[in-house]
Amino acid sequence: MSTDVKTMPQEQLVAANGVKLPIYMDNHATTPLDPRVLEEMLPYFMEKFGNAASRNHSFGWAGEEGVETARERVAKLVGATTKEIIFTSGATESDNLAIKGVAEMYKEKGNHIITAVSEHKAVLDTCKRLEKYCYRVTYLPVQKDGLVDLDDLKRAIDDKTILVTIMAANNEIGVLQPVAEIGKLCRERGVIFHSDATQAVGKVPVDVNKQNIDVMSISAHKMYGPKGVGALYVRRKNPRVQISAIIDGGGHERGMRSGTLNVPGIVGLGKACLICMEDMPKESCHLAGMRNRLRDNIMGRLDEVYINGSMEHRLPGNLNISFAYVEGESLLMGINDVAVSSGSACTSATLEPSYVLKALGTGDDLAHSSIRFGIGRFNTEAEIDYVADRVVETVQRLRELSPLYEMAKEGVDLKQVKWAAE
Amino acid sequence: MSYSDKVLDHYSHPRNVGSMDKGSTDVGTGLVGAPECGDVMKLQIKVNPETSVIEDAKFKTFGCGSAIASSSLATEWVKGKTVDEALQIKNTDIVKELSLPPVKIHCSVLAEDAIRAAIHDWKKKRETAKPETVEARS
Numbered sequence: 001m002s003t004d005v006k007t008m009p010q011e012q013l014v015a016a017n018g019v020k021l022p023i024y025m026d027n028h029a030t031t032p033l034d035p036r037v038l039e040e041m042l043p044y045f046m047e048k049f050g051n052a053a054s055r056n057h058s059f060g061w062a063g064e065e066g067v068e069t070a071r072e073r074v075a076k077l078v079g080a081t082t083k084e085i086i087f088t089s090g091a092t093e094s095d096n097l098a099i100k101g102v103a104e105m106y107k108e109k110g111n112h113i114i115t116a117v118s119e120h121k122a123v124l125d126t127c128k129r130l131e132k133y134c135y136r137v138t139y140l141p142v143q144k145d146g147l148v149d150l151d152d153l154k155r156a157i158d159d160k161t162i163l164v165t166i167m168a169a170n171n172e173i174g175v176l177q178p179v180a181e182i183g184k185l186c187r188e189r190g191v192i193f194h195s196d197a198t199q200a201v202g203k204v205p206v207d208v209n210k211q212n213i214d215v216m217s218i219s220a221h222k223m224y225g226p227k228g229v230g231a232l233y234v235r236r237k238n239p240r241v242q243i244s245a246i247i248d249g250g251g252h253e254r255g256m257r258s259g260t261l262n263v264p265g266i267v268g269l270g271k272a273c274l275i276c277m278e279d280m281p282k283e284s285c286h287l288a289g290m291r292n293r294l295r296d297n298i299m300g301r302l303d304e305v306y307i308n309g310s311m312e313h314r315l316p317g318n319l320n321i322s323f324a325y326v327e328g329e330s331l332l333m334g335i336n337d338v339a340v341s342s343g344s345a346c347t348s349a350t351l352e353p354s355y356v357l358k359a360l361g362t363g364d365d366l367a368h369s370s371i372r373f374g375i376g377r378f379n380t381e382a383e384i385d386y387v388a389d390r391v392v393e394t395v396q397r398l399r400e401l402s403p404l405y406e407m408a409k410e411g412v413d414l415k416q417v418k419w420a421a422e
Numbered sequence: 423m424s425y426s427d428k429v430l431d432h433y434s435h436p437r438n439v440g441s442m443d444k445g446s447t448d449v450g451t452g453l454v455g456a457p458e459c460g461d462v463m464k465l466q467i468k469v470n471p472e473t474s475v476i477e478d479a480k481f482k483t484f485g486c487g488s489a490i491a492s493s494s495l496a497t498e499w500v501k502g503k504t505v506d507e508a509l510q511i512k513n514t515d516i517v518k519e520l521s522l523p524p525v526k527i528h529c530s531v532l533a534e535d536a537i538r539a540a541i542h543d544w545k546k547k548r549e550t551a552k553p554e555t556v557e558a559r560s
């Protein structure tokens with residue numbers, strides 16, 4: 001899913017109810033940096049610029065201290081130990097390292113990997129590449145609500161299976177997979193379980209032991225930290241998991257990820273984790289409240305609006321809805337002072353509607369009509385109300401313009417119409 | 423990528439939105455595109471049977487901003503033209519007028535198709551001189 005294509009208005013405007021425009025409500029794409037995170041990072045650009053790998057002077061020690069404090073904070077948020085955390089450049093790298101690293105390390109044991117069709121491209125395309133190197137990949141379907149069927153997974157595991165990689169929370173529909181159950185199943189069958197928890201960590205409780213996760217990807221910029229930094233959790237015991245490095249060099253991060261550490265970024269990731277851990281109970285209630293307010297506000301005033309994915313197993317800040325008979329990009333254009341995303345083909349680089357929505361069985365027509373709202377830490381209730389009003393008024397206007405809405409109201413069954421393909 | 427001012431203007435103030443009686447012999451209706459593809463345009467023309475001049479045009483479009491603008495512009499352009507003149511309108515003229523980027527050229531193609539389909543429908547009706555049900559065609 002890609003974000004709105006048009007340029008945002010540059011100057012800050014103020015709407016009637018006092019909210020500042022434009023409004024950012026695309027927090028699955030990225031989140032703004034929390035000022036407390038920035039404050040923690042700043043010294044590491046100037047005074048504490050040392051290379052964390054410099055072992056013999058105080059400049060290096062200062063850098064190392066920042067990194068190790070961050071490592072403790074990341075580990076604590078997910079119930080891991082510090083030695084199990086490897087810093088990377090973000091979740092894309094973490095996913096690559098996890099999947100390629102396990103595939104390489106366990107190739108004597110087997111060549112079969114299981115994932116799901118609704119995964120992020122960082123996982124899917126990594127698996128696709130491995131298929132070129134004689135690995136076999138099973139892409140599990142998802143159910144209408146977006147969840148993987150555990151029986152499907154059970155059936156897919158065979159004696160060549162070395163890895164199951166299933167995300168914790170989906171980036172488009174916010175659906176939470178039954179990670180603990182998947183992990184338990186994998187443990188019983190002696191298969192390594194990797195989870196891309198990029199969207200989940202810091203938003204919902206994640207515990208690698210309670211949820212039987214062996215390898216897990218984390219990214220800072222989805223939880224109010226800086227871009228270009230992330231982590232990979234790799235289990236050290238019960239069972240010990242080993243991975244092959246994909247970046248060779250100076251042997252940083254216990255040889256699993258060479259390259260001089262991005263000290264300010266890592267410090268930022270650590271602080272972001274600390275804040276999320278302290279604020280999560282309060283924050284997740286608040287976000288879910290705002291999300292439900294947005295949903296009720298929109299759905300109470302419009303007919304033929306459909307929620308994509310489970311409402312029960314979902315990130316608190318996510319809402320993904322399809323507005324029948326209205327095309328997503330035209331809707332984004334109408335609410336141009338609000339930054340959200342659409343699953344419409346017109347907004348994607350591939351000119352295909354969202355593959356995640358298609359995987360749910362949402363028809364292409366409704367995939368074109370979808371909007372993803374990503375509500376985050378800095379959104380306010382006044383913003384929610386403003387966004388709901390703008391969405392409702394724009395959908396109503398575009399439906400007046402829509403031949404499909406008119407036909408549907410006349411009782412025409414759109415599925416029966418013989419549409420001429422372009 | 424940003425939209426041209428003309429696309430924005432048509433999107434915010436679409437011209438000739440609406441529907442005409444598709445049963446009338448003087449009205450031609452073109453319905454092109456498909457919901458699965460993300461664009462459907464309905465373009466209608468009302469033609470003077472004596473002069474073949476398009477006296478009125480209306481549209482409704484499901485699609486992106488460029489699709490809405492292309493069809494809105496098409497209704498403006500066909501009005502006042504004879505049916506034969508309207509058939510001369512090329513999608514490239516629409517691309518130029520609206521400064522559409524390459525990824526949006528299909529919107530202009532669809533608008534040209536809609537004009538042709540509406541004229542075709544009107545001609546067919548005139549020949550048979552009895553109303554027909556609307557059918558999507560490109």
Ligand SMILES: Cc1ncc(COP(=O)(O)O)c(C=O)c1O
Pocket residue numbers: 028029089090091092093095120122167169170171196198199219220221228229230
């Ligand atoms: C689920 C998921 N995985 C991976 C990524 C990639 O993360 P990063 O931008 O840190 O490489 C993202 C973010 O786009 C994501 O949402």
